[in-house]
Amino acid sequence: MMKLADMTVTGFADTVASDAPAPGGGSCAALYGSIGAALTAMVGGLTQGRKKYAEYAEHAAEVEKKGNELKTRLLDVMDRDTEAFNVVSAAFGMPKATDEEKAARSAAIQEGLKGCTKTPMEMMELIDETLTLAQSLLGRFNDTSASDLGVAFLSLKAGIQGAWLNVLINVGSLKDQKFAAEYRAKGEALLAHALPLADECYAEIVKLIEG
Template identity: 55%
Template sequence: MKLVDMQITEFMQTLGSDAPAPGGGSAAALSASMGASLVMMVAQLTIGKKKYAEYDAEMKEVLKDATDAQDWLLKAIDKDTEAFNDVSAVFSMPKETDEDKAKRREAMQVALKGAAKSPYSMMEAMLEMLRITDRAIGKSNTNAASDLGVAALSLKSGLQSAWLNVLINLSSIKDEEFVKEYRTEGEVILKEGCALADKIYEEILEIV
């Protein structure tokens, strides 16, 4: 069964078990997907309201973009666990001969790169979702303003959590160029995303 098809209690029990996956990466995607869902809710509480008629078209775009982001992030919950499982599968490969060991090392490096790319791609999606959230500030139903703040915080949590998962995988990758590229680009995404989330939060504090 896919993680996203589990009931909340079942998912949380699985997450809290001694099973190595799902772990922090899937939790990061879940946090961010909740942020996207909150923005969807705020948009739907704004669209069609006379008071916000001038922003109707823009909020419809926000709803569409947030819905697409939510769909992607929900899928990432399972994809991250699958990437981790690829790493775990390498440990069952034979290691009797030097050739076996060489194949095992190569397979591990490939799997680790996949495990680093998974949360990195989440970071890109989370940054974009924060930009979508920012578009709703001042143009959406003020009665739900706090929900935009919670969305920003959920996305920031997901972003920082995904970054930790990028780093832990990069630490075991031997390809220096790969490590440098993902560390450098990841830091840029992290900085921009956290700054944007903080900006949204401060703006919401002025509204509520």
């Protein structure tokens, strides 16, 4: 199957709208994250080469570079999230006529669910990192791109919350309670940092645009 990241926007949206269970919310959450990272890189780029913002040029160049790297990593995890889902689907399709087959199927499902928990957690970590990067532009970026940076904060917030829902839905089916508790705690800590940050940054942008 074609990589999600290589699809046209229309192709991706149509595939999401189809009755195929994946790509779904998890892949979309990663896409929101990558769009947020792309917008962050764009604002970094638009801040360079302007006399008015010359003192911020070096930092803006660093943000552009990092933003592009994070965008690429989020697009990669978007595809791996769908692959992880396909592993679970295949496990559910395994034979279950004998006790041995039932045990093997159950183990494969559990292993697959762990994979489906790891990819959205990776999204959360990458999006949290991107939020911190985008925040670092506040007060030192090209003001004409304020709305673009605002959309970055909104996309990143939606992305990290969407990824969290995908962590939650998978840990709920895990038998390994230690693994489940570890991922819940990790996710909650990331949200505790990211959500207030995204809201504060968005509010700053609104204030800036309203003057």
